[in-house]
Amino acid sequence: MSTIIKKMKAEHVKRPLICAPLVGKTFEAIKEELFVITKKQPGLIEWRVDFFEEIDKTESVIETGKWIKENARGIPVLFTRRSNREGGQPITLSEEEVTKLYVSVLEADIIDAVDVELSCPKEAKETILSLAKDKEIQTVMSFHDFSKTPKKEELLDVLKQAQEEGGDVGKIALMPKSLRDVLLVAEVTEEANRGLTIPIITMSMGPKGALSRLVGGAFGSAVSFAVGQTASAPGQIQIDQLEKVLDVIDASQE
Numbered sequence: 001m002s003t004i005i006k007k008m009k010a011e012h013v014k015r016p017l018i019c020a021p022l023v024g025k026t027f028e029a030i031k032e033e034l035f036v037i038t039k040k041q042p043g044l045i046e047w048r049v050d051f052f053e054e055i056d057k058t059e060s061v062i063e064t065g066k067w068i069k070e071n072a073r074g075i076p077v078l079f080t081r082r083s084n085r086e087g088g089q090p091i092t093l094s095e096e097e098v099t100k101l102y103v104s105v106l107e108a109d110i111i112d113a114v115d116v117e118l119s120c121p122k123e124a125k126e127t128i129l130s131l132a133k134d135k136e137i138q139t140v141m142s143f144h145d146f147s148k149t150p151k152k153e154e155l156l157d158v159l160k161q162a163q164e165e166g167g168d169v170g171k172i173a174l175m176p177k178s179l180r181d182v183l184l185v186a187e188v189t190e191e192a193n194r195g196l197t198i199p200i201i202t203m204s205m206g207p208k209g210a211l212s213r214l215v216g217g218a219f220g221s222a223v224s225f226a227v228g229q230t231a232s233a234p235g236q237i238q239i240d241q242l243e244k245v246l247d248v249i250d251a252s253q254e
């Protein structure tokens with residue numbers, strides 16, 4: 001079992017692993033950001049490569065990724081290209097070029113886990129998943145909706161699909177329109193955890209959804225995304241604030 005999955009399983013009983021996004025646009029910005037983030041000792045660092053201005057230069061991505069890995073102080077690195085259709089930054093690469101980039105990054109052995117959107121073309125997913133398995137790099141199969149929270153059955157199906165397609169982890173990030181939507185995601189989290197064998201990560205975004213980032217672990221979300229230096233999605237809170245709340249939750253369970 002990989003280190004990341006072990007960490008998720010060990011810590012997620014009540015306390016989710018904290019993941020800090022790295023969103024610098026340039027190598028220089030990433031260097032500064034990584035320095036700030038590692039001092040806060042998150043359990044995981046997510047490099048959101050769609051923010052990186054040189055995403056279209058494979059060599060630059062590899063060099064930067066290598067530098068991140070070498071300077072992450074042993075914290076595992078999750079590599080993510082969030083597509084524009086799922087709330088990521090607009091980029092000039094085509095989907096085929098993105099798949100090629102993923103292949104190069106996986107082959108370079110510079111990351112510990114990779115985010116693959118369930119909405120990606122089937123062939124692209126298969127290529128990435130099989131290479132990741134060969135390289136023993138964990139796959140997080142993800143789904144994002146920045147405009148709404150889909151219905152319960154749909155969300156349960158998405159998480160099931162993540163497992164069925166061979167993902168090591170399933171992840172959903174949704175935008176709530178009301179607190180009921182936040183409750184729904186908590187319910188889905190609890191229910192999916194009983195039916196699935198893979199760890200799952202869930203969250204509601206935006207100000208209403210911030211609650212889910214605080215208490216999601218108690219319902220079975222294995223990871224909570226929090227701000228190291230800069231947020232990568234609405235509603236993320238600072239790592240130190242999240243840690244305080246997690247300490248209180250932990251203490252209340254003893």
Ligand SMILES: O=C1C[C@@](O)(C(=O)O)C[C@@H](O)[C@@H]1O
Pocket residue numbers: 021046048080082115142144171173203205225232233234236
């Ligand atoms: O999937 C996620 C979750 C996220 O969207 C959030 O809401 O914290 C942040 C993204 O960087 C990450 O890839």
